[in-house]
Structure formats: structure tokens, C-alpha cells
Amino acid sequence: MDMDSWAVDILKLSVQEWEALLDDSSIMTAEASEMLLFVYDEPGHRATATDIARHLNVHWNKVTSINRDLAKRILVKLGRAPQRNEEGGNRFWNIVFAGDETGVNDSEGHFWWVIRPNLVEAIRKWRGNELWRGEWRP
Numbered sequence: 001m002d003m004d005s006w007a008v009d010i011l012k013l014s015v016q017e018w019e020a021l022l023d024d025s026s027i028m029t030a031e032a033s034e035m036l037l038f039v040y041d042e043p044g045h046r047a048t049a050t051d052i053a054r055h056l057n058v059h060w061n062k063v064t065s066i067n068r069d070l071a072k073r074i075l076v077k078l079g080r081a082p083q084r085n086e087e088g089g090n091r092f093w094n095i096v097f098a099g100d101e102t103g104v105n106d107s108e109g110h111f112w113w114v115i116r117p118n119l120v121e122a123i124r125k126w127r128g129n130e131l132w133r134g135e136w137r138p
Contacts, residue, residue: 007098009116010083011074018122021074031056032070035063036096039115040123048110064093067113071095 013021021027038055039047053060071092075082082090097113115123 007094008083009094009098011078011080011095013116013118015118015121015125018116018119019126021077022122022126024077027070027073027077029066029070031066035066035070036115036119036123039097039113040120044114045120046112046114048108048112050108050110052113067096068092 034056035052038052039045042051047055049060049063052063056063056066071082074095075092082092083094085091093113096116096119098116099111099114
């Protein structure tokens with residue numbers, strides 16, 4: 001896998017733009033929220049699909065589906081097109097996440113999903129809000 005193709009941030013959203021998406025109940029489902037908060041709380045704001053699946057008590061394929069659907073909702077909301085993959089199909093998983101820039105996988109060989117830096121900051125600011133009660137607002 002070409003690192004540049006999966007690490008590139010095609011949206012380049014600001015912290016404020018991510019905050020608006022986090023507050024949008026048409027974007028943030030309960031599953032997407034739980035996935036994001038789990039990864040946010042992990043060291044380095046990164047986890048593998050397998051880690052997330054264990055946390056959500058689902059198969060890792062469901063995790064990729066949750067992430068893909070979240071990315072699609074974001075792209076539709078913003079009126080943007082997804083990045084194309086090497087086979088000519090659409091690539092959705094790297095809207096919210098990037099891969100680990102070192103290219104190193106976890107001890108089981110699973111690929112790291114790392115929350116994009118401006119999204120990390122948006123979640124941090126949102127969690128610092130007095131309305132935070134340990135769950136997603138929308």
C-alpha cells in the first residue's frame with residue numbers, strides 16, 4: 001500500500017469544521033460516536049479495527065462499515081468526492097483516520113487507524129465543554 005495514498009488528508013478540515021460535524025446528529029450516529037471516543041481514548045489516539053471491534057463487541061468488518069458510513073455522511077454534508085484507491089474505487093476509511101505514519105502495524109500485524117489531528121483537537125475541546133456527560137450530545 002502506498003503510504004501517500006492512505007495518509008493524505010483530502011478534506012483538510014479545521015478544528016472548527018470538525019466541531020460542527022461532531023455536533024451534527026445527521027452525521028454522528030451512536031456507533032460512530034462510540035468508535036471515535038474509543039480510539040480517542042487510546043494511546044496516541046490510535047487503534048486497529050480489531051481493537052475497535054473488541055470494544056464494540058462486533059466483527060471487524062462491522063467497524064469498517066461504521067467508519068465508511070461515517071465518511072460517506074461527512075462527504076455528502078460537505079459536497080465532496082472521496083479519494084480514489086489504486087483499483088479506481090472510492091476510498092472512505094481515511095476521511096476520519098490516517099494510517100500510522102511509521103507504517104508499523106501492531107504486534108498482531110493489524111494496521112493502525114489514527115484519528116486526524118484536527119479531529120483529535122475538536123474532540124478534546126468538545127469533551128472539555130460543560131455539557132459533556134460521558135456520552136455524545138447529538
